[in-house]
Amino acid sequence: MQFSRDRGLALVALVLGLAVALVWVPLDSASGILEQSRRRVSVGDAAAPTLAALFIIIGALLLWIERVSDEVSALTWRNAVYLLWLTGVLGLALALMWGLGPLAARLWGAGEYRLLRDTAPWSQIGFLCGGTAMVAGLVGLVDGRLSGRGLALGLVSTMVLIALYDLPFDDILLPPNGDY
Amino acid sequence: MGALDYVLAGVAAVFLGPEMFSLFGLPVSLALAMVVLGFLTGILVGATPGLGGPMAMAISLPILISLFGYSADALLPVMGFLIGVMKGATVGGAVPAILFNTPGTADAFMTTLDGYPMTQRGQARKALKVAHVSSAAGDTFSDIVLIVCAPFLAIMIERFLDLPEKTALLLLSLSFIATVVGGSAGKGLIATGLGLLAAFVGTGEDFYPRLSFGTEALSQGFGPAAVFLGVLIVGELFRGIEDLWREKARSGQVTQYDLSGDQSLGWADLRRLAPHIGRSALIGTAIGALPGIGSSLAATLGYTVAKARHKPGAGDPKMGEGAPEGVAATEAANSAVSGANLIPVLSLGIPGNVAAVFLILAAESIGGFTPGPSVFRFTETAVNPELVIAFGLFTMMMLANLMNWTVGGVFMRSLGFLVRVPRQLLLPVVLLLTLTSIYVETPRFEVILFTLGFGVLGYLMRRVGMSPLPFVIAYILGGRLEETARQAFAATGADPFFLFNRPVALALMVLALLVIVWSVRPKGEAS
Numbered sequence: 001m002q003f004s005r006d007r008g009l010a011l012v013a014l015v016l017g018l019a020v021a022l023v024w025v026p027l028d029s030a031s032g033i034l035e036q037s038r039r040r041v042s043v044g045d046a047a048a049p050t051l052a053a054l055f056i057i058i059g060a061l062l063l064w065i066e067r068v069s070d071e072v073s074a075l076t077w078r079n080a081v082y083l084l085w086l087t088g089v090l091g092l093a094l095a096l097m098w099g100l101g102p103l104a105a106r107l108w109g110a111g112e113y114r115l116l117r118d119t120a121p122w123s124q125i126g127f128l129c130g131g132t133a134m135v136a137g138l139v140g141l142v143d144g145r146l147s148g149r150g151l152a153l154g155l156v157s158t159m160v161l162i163a164l165y166d167l168p169f170d171d172i173l174l175p176p177n178g179d180y
Numbered sequence: 181m182g183a184l185d186y187v188l189a190g191v192a193a194v195f196l197g198p199e200m201f202s203l204f205g206l207p208v209s210l211a212l213a214m215v216v217l218g219f220l221t222g223i224l225v226g227a228t229p230g231l232g233g234p235m236a237m238a239i240s241l242p243i244l245i246s247l248f249g250y251s252a253d254a255l256l257p258v259m260g261f262l263i264g265v266m267k268g269a270t271v272g273g274a275v276p277a278i279l280f281n282t283p284g285t286a287d288a289f290m291t292t293l294d295g296y297p298m299t300q301r302g303q304a305r306k307a308l309k310v311a312h313v314s315s316a317a318g319d320t321f322s323d324i325v326l327i328v329c330a331p332f333l334a335i336m337i338e339r340f341l342d343l344p345e346k347t348a349l350l351l352l353s354l355s356f357i358a359t360v361v362g363g364s365a366g367k368g369l370i371a372t373g374l375g376l377l378a379a380f381v382g383t384g385e386d387f388y389p390r391l392s393f394g395t396e397a398l399s400q401g402f403g404p405a406a407v408f409l410g411v412l413i414v415g416e417l418f419r420g421i422e423d424l425w426r427e428k429a430r431s432g433q434v435t436q437y438d439l440s441g442d443q444s445l446g447w448a449d450l451r452r453l454a455p456h457i458g459r460s461a462l463i464g465t466a467i468g469a470l471p472g473i474g475s476s477l478a479a480t481l482g483y484t485v486a487k488a489r490h491k492p493g494a495g496d497p498k499m500g501e502g503a504p505e506g507v508a509a510t511e512a513a514n515s516a517v518s519g520a521n522l523i524p525v526l527s528l529g530i531p532g533n534v535a536a537v538f539l540i541l542a543a544e545s546i547g548g549f550t551p552g553p554s555v556f557r558f559t560e561t562a563v564n565p566e567l568v569i570a571f572g573l574f575t576m577m578m579l580a581n582l583m584n585w586t587v588g589g590v591f592m593r594s595l596g597f598l599v600r601v602p603r604q605l606l607l608p609v610v611l612l613l614t615l616t617s618i619y620v621e622t623p624r625f626e627v628i629l630f631t632l633g634f635g636v637l638g639y640l641m642r643r644v645g646m647s648p649l650p651f652v653i654a655y656i657l658g659g660r661l662e663e664t665a666r667q668a669f670a671a672t673g674a675d676p677f678f679l680f681n682r683p684v685a686l687a688l689m690v691l692a693l694l695v696i697v698w699s700v701r702p703k704g705e706a707s
Contacts, residue, residue, distance in 0.1 A: 006364070009644055013370045020377065028393060030386035034676075041674040045384035048662040049391060052380060055373030055654075058696075059358070063366025066700045075643055082422045083636070090632060098625060131612050138608035142424045149605075157609045161616050169246055175616065178623020 005074040010063035017056035025049045089137035097130025098176045117177035118170075124162055127174045131158035183558055190571020194260070194579070198253055210248075211256040215576050218261035219583045220591060222268020227276060227595040231610065233269030237262050237538040238413050239613050242405075242621040245545055252548045255569055260576045262542055266535040267319060267580040270515045271588050274311035275595055278507070279304055288514075290479040294499060294506030301502050305593065309445040310504045311511045312589040314457045318512035320581045321461040322468060322519030326526070327574045329469070333527035334556035343668035344678045348688035350661045351679075353530050355692040358650045359699035360470070366700070367646040374637075375651035378402050379658025385666075397626045404541050405618050406630040407655050411648045412534055414631055415638015417611045422639075424604045449504065456486045456505045457512040464516025468533075469523045482513025519577065525551050526570060530657065537652055545621070 026032075031044030102113035104125045116122040135154030140146040165172050181189070199207040218240075225236040244261055248254035277288035278295035291311065298307035341349060354376075358368035377391075382401030384390040392398035460482035467478040486509030487499040499506045517533070524530040529552030531537045543549045548565065555566045615628050638648050672678040679685050 006366075009370075010366065017373065024391065029384070029390040030388040043662075043666045043669050045386045045390045047665075048384075048658070049377060049380045052373045052376035052658075055354075055358075055369050055376060057373075059366045059369025059371075059373060061366075062369060062696070062700050063364065066364060066366050074645075075640070078426075079422070079643055082425060083639075085425075086418065086421070094628065127616075131616070134612050135608040138421060138611065139604055142421060142428055142604040144428060150608075153605055153609065154612075157612060161613065164243070165246070165616065165620055172246055172620050173623050175619040175623075175628060176625050178619065179625045 006063055006066075009074075010060045013056055013060035013063065017053045017060055020056065021050055021053035025053065085141055089141055090134065093130045093134035093137060095130075096133050097126045099126065100129050101126035101176070102180070114180045117173065117180045120166075123174065123177050124166065126176060127162065128155075128158050130175075131161065181558075181560060181563055186558065186564075186567050187571050189563075189568045190573075191575045193256060193568055193572040194575045197256060210253075211260045211572070211576060212579065214244075214257040214261040215264045215579050216583060218264020219268040219580050219588070220264075221261075222265035222270075223272035223588065223592050224268070224595065225265070226269035226272020226274075227592065228272075228601060228606070231606070232273070233266050234534040234538060235413055235416075235610060235614075236265050236269065237535065238409050239610070239617050240265065241538065241542055241545070242617040244542075246620065250546050252565070254546050255543070255549055256572050256576070258542050258546060259539065259569075259573055260579075262535075262539055263573065263576050264580050264583075266518055266539075267577075267584060268588070270319065270518055271312060271315045271584060271592055272595065274308065274315065274507075274511055275592055278307045278311060288479075290483045290510040290514075291507055293483070293510075294497075294501070294503050297497070297500075297502030298504065298507065301497075303502070306445060307504065307507055308593050309589065310449075310453065310507045312584075312592055313445065313450070314453065314460070314508040314511040315515040316581065316584040316588065317457050318461040318464055318514075318516035319519060319584060320578075322465045322516040323574075323577045323581060324519075325465050325469075326519045326523050326577075330523050330526040331556045331570075333523065334553040335558075337527065337553040338557070341684065342682075343664055343671050344682050344685040345688065347661065347664045347668045348679050348685040348692070349528070350530075350657055350664060352688045352692040352695070353524075353528070354650075354654055354657060354661070356470075356695050357653050359695050361647045361649045363645065365696060367644070368650045369696075371641060371646050371648065371650040372654040375654030376658045376661075378407055378634075378651075379655045380662070383659065402630055402634070403622055403627060404544060404655070405621055406627050407634055408537055408541055408652055409614055409618055410631040410634025411638035411641070411651055412537070413614050414611065414635025415642060415648060417607050417614070418635055418639035419642050420603065420607050421611075424607070428604075453504060453508040456489075456509045459485055459489075460509045460512035461516045464513040465520040467513075468517035468520030478517045479510045479514040482509045485509070526555060526573075527553060529553070529660065531653055534649065534652075537656065540656060 025046050029044070029046040029049065031046060033044055033047045033050055035042050035044040101116075101122055101124075105111065105113045105116055105122050110116060110122060113122065132151065132154035135157055136146060136150035139150030139153060143150070162174065166174050194211045195209055197209040197211050200210045200213040201208055221236060221240070222233055225231040226233060240261065241258070244258045245254070248257055273288040274291050274295065277291040279299055281292050281296040281299075295307045295311065298304065337346075337349075354372050355369075358372040359365040361368055379402075381391045382389045382399050389399040389401070460478075463482045463485065464478040467481065483499075483506060486505055490499050490503065490505050492498050492503065497503045518535065521533045521536055522539075525536045525540065529540075529550070531540055540551055543551055549555070549569050550566070555564075555570050557564050557567065559567075615631060618631050619625070619628055637651075641648050641651065668678050669675070675681070679689050
């Protein structure tokens with residue numbers, strides 16, 4: 001069972017390695033493996049990534065032939081379900097973190113967010129709500145339901161982080177303020 | 181400057197550096213205070229299941245850089261804190277293993293075999309004392325070996341290895357780490373290839389940043405913080421959260437065991453334990469000096485050797501049933517790895533474990549210190565500041581050991597309550613803290629997305645049984661490998677066979693090949 005699962009992984013790695021070496025690197029590098037300008041030959045930008053691809057290909061071939069009698073470890077549909085939940089929770093939290101500050105500033109008519117990115121409370125709204133959502137969402141994911149405990153923990157931990165990073169340092173920007 | 185002057189300058193840089201406060205009229209330097217603070221933090225996080233030294237190092241680094249900035253004066257306080265965390269976490273890791281049979285790290289698993297039975301017999305305090313003494317002894321021994329060996333090794337490398345040999349040495353290191361870490365050479369090589377690929381995105385010598393798909397986001401490459409923290413920390417958090425998600429029905433009750441009988445650790449006990457501690461310290465140091473093997477193997481080997489040599493008296497427990505010798509052998513071996521692991525870092529610039537990765541990240545972030553053979557240039561006419569810093573690091577390591585011998589044990593034994601912190605509450609907070617730390621260091625939202633992407637990669641690697649360590653080490657060495665190879669190619673007059681027509685380089689390449697061939701030989705049973 002372990003052998004066939006590892007062979008599946010080997011196949012994926014082999015395709016990836018070949019795609020990198022034969023498609024991505026040649027199409028996305030300005031110079032080849034070796035470059036000649038006038039009479040001087042030098043190593044081009046494609047050489048190092050090709051070596052990386054070679055490592056992947058050799059690894060895939062070894063994985064195909066080697067037998068590892070270690071404990072079985074492989075991906076299952078449960079991992080995929082978990083990753084979907086995780087992506088949903090983190091995606092929602094990061095969306096709140098990114099957009100809530102500018103949205104609040106616009107709704108309140110406080111002005112352009114770029115000028116408010118270092119001014120409380122505008123600079124902290126997105127982080128506070130997004131961070132709380134992230135912690136509460138992940139606690140809820142484990143518990144199987146959203147709880148007051150998770151929300152309280154999220155709120156307290158984001159407030160502690162604001163106190164730790166934002167209040168004592170003038171030159172530090174909390175997410176997402178550095179992007180505005 | 182002579183060799184002794186450099187040693188004294190390193191010691192002075194730690195004790196006479198910028199002052200933080202004064203105690204009884206004596207100035208206490210920032211570096212000294214940060215070692216103490218880091219050490220206590222390390223024990224605290226080591227004793228908390230679900231956390232660990234690397235996680236604490238990752239989170240604290242941006243805070244430290246915000247506090248101390250990027251000046252040359254920042255290097256010793258920041259590195260001092262990280263060294264303190266590294267050493268404290270090693271000792272602290274024994275607490276949950278002994279008291280609650282919950283090893284916080286893989287290394288501490290072997291400690292549970294005898295530590296927890298000792299707790300069940302009412303000897304928890306004694307078990308913690310044995311763990312502390314053994315850990316401090318192993319760690320100190322390994323640091324002494326580091327201080328003695330690293331400069332000589334570095335000097336030898338600088339003297340005997342030219343550019344082609346250095347290129348071959350880097351390739352040998354990569355193949356060694358790829359094949360030795362984890363149970364599969366194939367998976368190790370795939371992880372190494374992926375790590376190299378990540379290092380080469382957005383870099384190169386041409387005007388166009390290679391492998392960037394022409395996008396602005398990728399043209400700046402993946403920063404080390406996003407890669408290290410993503411694969412090592414976020415990946416581990418994702419796995420931990422999933423484990424909890426699956427086990428949510430499990431009861432979290434912790435059984436309490438009361439203390440009973442003699443808890444002291446007398447000279448007679450120490451005499452009995454000393455051979456086991458000594459043997460394990462040697463095993464741990466030897467294994468730690470080889471990059472990438474790690475403390476889990478050291479702990480297993482130390483325990484196995486101790487078990488073979490253990491002859492319990494009448495009425496004494498056997499190994500695995502609560503023998504102090506088991507705790508001593510395991511803790512001495514895994515603690516001895518930490519110092520020796522810095523031998524390849526300081527002499528070759530090759531990180532041997534996750535903690536070393538964060539020390540390199542700190543050095544790279546602040547600047548002014550590039551771990552590698554060039555550090556140990558004993559220049560006589562001009563001062564080599566990197567060498568002064570290296571001796572400053574050694575001084576701080578010995579200071580942390582002194583802390584370990586004095587207050588470490590008492591502090592460690594007072595932290596048993598931390599095991600009751602629920603992991604499902606702890607891990608999401610650590611994730612938010614990690615992402616915030618990364619953004620604070622590099623204020624671009626895409627870096628958070630990269631980190632999460634690398635976190636998913638780290639999670640997938642763990643789930644398919646692929647160690648993330650070769651990935652990270654390949655990422656670190658990728659740039660240097662390319663630069664050295666380019667220079668070697670140019671220096672040998674564009675000779676495409678520069679790795680094979682010089683005897684030392686050829687020998688290293690043959691060794692790299694042999695390591696791979698040896699690792700895929702048919703095995704009788706699991707390693």
